[in-house]
Amino acid sequence: MLDDPLKPLVQVDNLKMHFPIYGGLLRRRVGEVKAVDGISFEIKEGETLGLVGESGCGKSTVGRALLRLYELTDGTVKIDDYDIAHASPEKLRKMRPTMQMIFQDPQASLNPRMTVGEIIAEPLREHLKMTKLEREDRVGDLMDQVGLNRDFAKRYSHEFSGGQRQRIGIARALALSPKFIVCDEPIAALDVSIQAQVVNLLEELQETMGLTYLFISHDLSMVRHIADRVAVMYLGRIVELAPRDDIYSEPLHPYTKALLSAVPEPDPSIESKVERVILTGDVPSPSNPPRGCNFCTRCPAVMDICKREEPTFREVLPGRFVSCHHYNDVDEIAVKATAEDL
Amino acid sequence: MTDTPVETRKAARSQWWDVWDQFKSHKGAMLGAIFFVIILFGVLIGPLLWPYDATTIDIRSRNQGPSWGHPMGTDQLGRDTFARVMIGGRVSLAVGLTAMFIALVLGTFIGVLAGYFKRLDGILMRTTDLFLALPLLPLLLVVIMLFRETLSARFGPEGGIFILMVSAIGITSWMQTARIVRGDVLSLKEREFVLAARSIGTPNRRMITRHVLPNVLSPIMVSATLGIATAIITESSLSFLGLGFPPDFPTWGRLLRDGTDFLQQYPERAIWPGLMISLTVLGVNYMGDGLRDALDPRIRGR
Numbered sequence: 001m002l003d004d005p006l007k008p009l010v011q012v013d014n015l016k017m018h019f020p021i022y023g024g025l026l027r028r029r030v031g032e033v034k035a036v037d038g039i040s041f042e043i044k045e046g047e048t049l050g051l052v053g054e055s056g057c058g059k060s061t062v063g064r065a066l067l068r069l070y071e072l073t074d075g076t077v078k079i080d081d082y083d084i085a086h087a088s089p090e091k092l093r094k095m096r097p098t099m100q101m102i103f104q105d106p107q108a109s110l111n112p113r114m115t116v117g118e119i120i121a122e123p124l125r126e127h128l129k130m131t132k133l134e135r136e137d138r139v140g141d142l143m144d145q146v147g148l149n150r151d152f153a154k155r156y157s158h159e160f161s162g163g164q165r166q167r168i169g170i171a172r173a174l175a176l177s178p179k180f181i182v183c184d185e186p187i188a189a190l191d192v193s194i195q196a197q198v199v200n201l202l203e204e205l206q207e208t209m210g211l212t213y214l215f216i217s218h219d220l221s222m223v224r225h226i227a228d229r230v231a232v233m234y235l236g237r238i239v240e241l242a243p244r245d246d247i248y249s250e251p252l253h254p255y256t257k258a259l260l261s262a263v264p265e266p267d268p269s270i271e272s273k274v275e276r277v278i279l280t281g282d283v284p285s286p287s288n289p290p291r292g293c294n295f296c297t298r299c300p301a302v303m304d305i306c307k308r309e310e311p312t313f314r315e316v317l318p319g320r321f322v323s324c325h326h327y328n329d330v331d332e333i334a335v336k337a338t339a340e341d342l
Numbered sequence: 343m344t345d346t347p348v349e350t351r352k353a354a355r356s357q358w359w360d361v362w363d364q365f366k367s368h369k370g371a372m373l374g375a376i377f378f379v380i381i382l383f384g385v386l387i388g389p390l391l392w393p394y395d396a397t398t399i400d401i402r403s404r405n406q407g408p409s410w411g412h413p414m415g416t417d418q419l420g421r422d423t424f425a426r427v428m429i430g431g432r433v434s435l436a437v438g439l440t441a442m443f444i445a446l447v448l449g450t451f452i453g454v455l456a457g458y459f460k461r462l463d464g465i466l467m468r469t470t471d472l473f474l475a476l477p478l479l480p481l482l483l484v485v486i487m488l489f490r491e492t493l494s495a496r497f498g499p500e501g502g503i504f505i506l507m508v509s510a511i512g513i514t515s516w517m518q519t520a521r522i523v524r525g526d527v528l529s530l531k532e533r534e535f536v537l538a539a540r541s542i543g544t545p546n547r548r549m550i551t552r553h554v555l556p557n558v559l560s561p562i563m564v565s566a567t568l569g570i571a572t573a574i575i576t577e578s579s580l581s582f583l584g585l586g587f588p589p590d591f592p593t594w595g596r597l598l599r600d601g602t603d604f605l606q607q608y609p610e611r612a613i614w615p616g617l618m619i620s621l622t623v624l625g626v627n628y629m630g631d632g633l634r635d636a637l638d639p640r641i642r643g644r
Contacts, residue, residue, distance in 0.1 A: 113556040
């Protein structure tokens with residue numbers, strides 16, 4: 001949209017990430033795991049895009065590929081109008097401060113041999129020329145910002161609780177004042193009470209620093225809380241991408257419907273009336289995805305065309321993208337009708 | 343009071359004090375360290391204080407048992423065994439420590455390269471396998487036969503042999519360290535904090551020194567302590583086979599070999615140097631154990 005004041009900060013086009021499988025006597029390449037198989041999306045500045053999907057669908061791979069922690073198989077990733085996917089190592093290093101990552105397991109993402117101060121100071125040491133005192137001050141400021149006591153800087157990460165460790169990870173990600181942060185399931189390893197604290201902290205920081213998030217999670221209610229738009233992934237592809245309220249009130253893709261019907265309902269009287277869409281069978285192997293639509297083996301509303309042709313990912317309603325043959329005729333009324341049928 | 347932000351920087355307690363505190367709490371390590379220090383001072387200062395010289399022949403007082411004048415007795419030429427054990431310890435310890443150091447540096451270097459850089463892994467590990475497959479003792483014998491003369495001419499008989507021994511033992515005992523380190527580096531490389539460092543943009547060089555090496559310290563420490571023991575024992579076996587230092591130059595291994603000729607009549611002559619080797623090795627092993635625990639922040643303070 002031309003009149004949109006927010007320009008996209010992150011542009012992903014046809015991103016593919018295939019991991020080779022070696023096998024046999026001579027360790028030859030016998031196939032590949034298509035962890036991410038051609039996905040495209042944009043994230044606008046200051047926006048939070050939630051990325052949801054079941055385990056193994058390629059969510060984390062997308063996050064890591066965006067920061068080029070993996071070498072992409074194909075496609076382009078532009079962050080701040082700069083092509084990350086094909087940058088030389090030196091250029092990439094200079095780009096690192098604009099994009100950072102918060103990891104899933106706060107224990108594993110902190111070096112056990114380094115003190116908290118050293119961990120938070122590492123990005124500063126790598127990218128900025130600062131004296132020791134300036135660096136200590138900045139580390140102290142960052143620790144204040146994420147709600148950690150400054151005096152903890154000399155301690156080691158194993159002395160902290162899970163929530164505090166995640167705050168250390170967030171402080172490290174914030175150290176270089178990035179524009180874009182990939183949150184790779186930042187709350188999955190935390191207690192529910194701590195999850196809320198960490199999510200609130202992330203929202204606060206977004207407001208004060210104008211951050212852009214890619215929020216990867218399998219917790220649908222948390223994504224509903226934090227995200228502006230939501231992308232649903234299945235087997236290496238995005239099946240549906242829509243503004244948060246639309247997707248939660250009226251999901252279009254059969255997979256999104258099944259996924260959302262699995263969210264527990266706190267009120268027992270409503271809970272007993274809710275009809276669950278229960279999927280049968282397992283997720284097909286990403287090394288050998290089915291012909292046609294990836295979801296055709298488990299789709300409750302499967303048609304003949306689904307097994308033959310791959311659906312295209314396109315905009316069926318303003319701002320709503322779906323990859324499903326049910327929405328081949330882009331007609332608003334038809335879409336509504338099909339959505340009610342399913 | 344406690345809520346007000348503390349503006350003053352507290353004088354940071356150096357983490358080496360924490361290491362020392364933890365080390366002290368390990369009884370075995372302290373005992374091992376005390377033994378090792380006593381032996382070290384004994385062989386360094388002892389010969390200066392002891393009235394008998396290690397090479398003076400006193401044929402009239404030969405083959406004596408332990409007495410106040412000769413606490414470890416005398417040998418078949420009347421030389422004081424205590425003085426010889428002390429002088430011999432200098433060489434044995436020097437060889438042990440230096441050879442261990444060479445093996446450690448080489449092993450860690452190759453292990454880290456093989457584990458970290460996938461491209462080098464195959465060739466480096468096959469080289470390691472090759473070295474492991476070599477029969478070491480015959481190889482050492484051949485190496486010493488070949489290079490003894492040239493090195494002796496260059497650095498003097500003792501200096502030449504020392505260099506030869508140390509490098510020969512060093513380059514034939516790095517393989518275990520390399521294998522252990524490679525395995526650890528491989529698993530470390532997949533940890534999330536390495537990924538986090540990469541997302542920060544830390545270059546490989548600092549990735550290795552900052553994130554990988556400190557975390558493979560434990561296995562390196564263990565193989566270091568075992569390495570000292572093996573190096574001393576290898577030197578002893580070479581001297582025992584008569585290919586080490588010149589015959590009149592005492593080392594623990596040489597004393598052991600000389601002692602075996604009289605094992606029936608005077609068993610203590612083999613027991614003294616053997617005991618010293620065992621005590622040193624034991625002391626170093628315990629010390630390494632304690633040091634490894636003390637250097638690990640996760641264990642520290644428990």
